[in-house]
Amino acid sequence: WQKVYLMTYQRNIAKFWEWGRKIVCVGRNYVDHCAELKNPVPKSPLIFLKPTSSYVREGSAVKIPTGCSTLHHEVELGIVISKKGGDIQTDKAMDHVGGYVLALDMTARDWQDVAKSQGKPWSMAKGFDTACPVSDFIEKDKISDPHNIKLWLKVNNEMKQNGSTKDMIFNIPYLIHYVSTVMHLEEGDVILTGTPEGVGPVKSGDVMECGIESVISMKFPVQMKHY
Amino acid sequence: WQKVYLMTYQRNIAKFWEWGRKIVCVGRNYVDHCAELKNPVPKSPLIFLKPTSSYVREGSAVKIPTGCSTLHHEVELGIVISKKGGDIQTDKAMDHVGGYVLALDMTARDWQDVAKSQGKPWSMAKGFDTACPVSDFIEKDKISDPHNIKLWLKVNNEMKQNGSTKDMIFNIPYLIHYVSTVMHLEEGDVILTGTPEGVGPVKSGDVMECGIESVISMKFPVQMKHY
Ligand SMILES: [Mg+2]
Ligand SMILES: [Mg+2]
Ligand SMILES: [Mg+2]
Numbered sequence: 001w002q003k004v005y006l007m008t009y010q011r012n013i014a015k016f017w018e019w020g021r022k023i024v025c026v027g028r029n030y031v032d033h034c035a036e037l038k039n040p041v042p043k044s045p046l047i048f049l050k051p052t053s054s055y056v057r058e059g060s061a062v063k064i065p066t067g068c069s070t071l072h073h074e075v076e077l078g079i080v081i082s083k084k085g086g087d088i089q090t091d092k093a094m095d096h097v098g099g100y101v102l103a104l105d106m107t108a109r110d111w112q113d114v115a116k117s118q119g120k121p122w123s124m125a126k127g128f129d130t131a132c133p134v135s136d137f138i139e140k141d142k143i144s145d146p147h148n149i150k151l152w153l154k155v156n157n158e159m160k161q162n163g164s165t166k167d168m169i170f171n172i173p174y175l176i177h178y179v180s181t182v183m184h185l186e187e188g189d190v191i192l193t194g195t196p197e198g199v200g201p202v203k204s205g206d207v208m209e210c211g212i213e214s215v216i217s218m219k220f221p222v223q224m225k226h227y
Numbered sequence: 228w229q230k231v232y233l234m235t236y237q238r239n240i241a242k243f244w245e246w247g248r249k250i251v252c253v254g255r256n257y258v259d260h261c262a263e264l265k266n267p268v269p270k271s272p273l274i275f276l277k278p279t280s281s282y283v284r285e286g287s288a289v290k291i292p293t294g295c296s297t298l299h300h301e302v303e304l305g306i307v308i309s310k311k312g313g314d315i316q317t318d319k320a321m322d323h324v325g326g327y328v329l330a331l332d333m334t335a336r337d338w339q340d341v342a343k344s345q346g347k348p349w350s351m352a353k354g355f356d357t358a359c360p361v362s363d364f365i366e367k368d369k370i371s372d373p374h375n376i377k378l379w380l381k382v383n384n385e386m387k388q389n390g391s392t393k394d395m396i397f398n399i400p401y402l403i404h405y406v407s408t409v410m411h412l413e414e415g416d417v418i419l420t421g422t423p424e425g426v427g428p429v430k431s432g433d434v435m436e437c438g439i440e441s442v443i444s445m446k447f448p449v450q451m452k453h454y
Contacts, residue, residue, distance in 0.1 A: 022279065027348070053248070121274065189280075
């Protein structure tokens with residue numbers, strides 16, 4: 001005879017990286033960043049995916065995947081979804097936001113350039129292990145206006161990216177709306193909202209430090225995956 | 228006074244679609260299918276992602292996303308991963324396979340064609356809601372040789388795809404190895420191994436039926452998402 005306890009398993013939104021199922025990324029969401037990579041300013045959000053296996057947390061290194069010659073940093077504001085929904089209207093969109101996260105959209109730029117020129121998917125260039133460093137979860141009320149925060153990134157103490165989310169082309173409610181009309185959003189999903197100008201390469205031995213001004217910062221060393 | 232029961236939460240591999248975190252897809256893995264879409268035969272596997280929000284089960288319809296004019300069926304053998312691993316060697320790869328699934332890699336072909344021509348990601352074309360119909364979980368021992376099974380698909384009772392996994396370009400151990408050198412695999416992840424020739428459009432009102440000969444079959448009606 002054995003007693004069985006049925007429990008509902010309560011997932012902790014503050015540890016979304018352990019169980020969240022989707023990372024939706026927005027490309028080219030800042031005019032100056034479009035210009036620096038010689039891309040046109042998009043008429044609708046450019047959407048791609050990272051796998052959740054690419055999450056990495058402070059205390060571990062970002063690893064340059066084998067065969068990648070140009071690994072780029074992109075500092076971004078991430079939105080953590082707390083409520084399931086599809087076809088979410090813009091005026092309800094912020095109800096689906098549970099909080100924020102500081103994130104890096106690490107990009108194997110050489111792989112992405114080949115993919116772009118051959119019409120192939122970006123998934124490997126954006127989805128390798130450690131391609132998505134994330135900070136601690138940021139409570140929603142810690143950021144009163146997510147469209148007016150400063151994002152910065154330094155490599156070896158030198159400022160490389162220093163932008164403001166007020167320069168986003170598509171704002172957060174519109175991004176939530178747009179994505180959810182095609183793929184529904186679930187609790188624990190993350191939307192990375194794009195990077196301001198100043199992206200560039202990092203090499204083994206470099207240290208990246210980035211932050212949201214007055215809110216949070218994080219630091220990651222860069223290593224080769226195999227050496 | 229309240230008694231608290233601490234439990235380890237045992238996830239059921241036979242319901243991977245409820246909690247699995249990654250769908251890794253292989254494109255152009257059958258020579259005849261490369262030819263029909265006028266794509267070159269790849270020298271290494273072409274990898275892309277679907278979000279797990281695209282899973283759909285029998286009893287629901289496949290829905291044509293709003294704005295898609297050409298929705299294509301692609302019948303595929305799916306591999307369900309049961310053991311975490313990165314840099315998995317080919318001779319150990321089958322140890323990471325927990326079972327199989329019959330799947331459809333539904334594709335908004337018009338969206339994909341635009342993405343390919345503009346060097347943009349495939350994520351929306353491959354990742355919309357209902358883009359990944361899956362059968363019941365197939366126990367590993369139900370398929371003695373996964374490289375010699377027949378995959379078929381009918382639209383409105385007319386045979387459209389009728390191929391064999393013996394015609395895969397890259398076999399299952401190699402795919403597991405290749406993917407895991409870039410993104411580690413976790414329990415509940417699925418790899419879709421590509422489609423044989425015969426892909427084509429479905430429209431609202433059509434019924435797709437597909438199967439793995441002597442093992443399993445499934446049926447999905449097609450509807451417009453909004454109408
Ligand atoms: Mg980015
Ligand atoms: Mg992609
Ligand atoms: Mg396919």
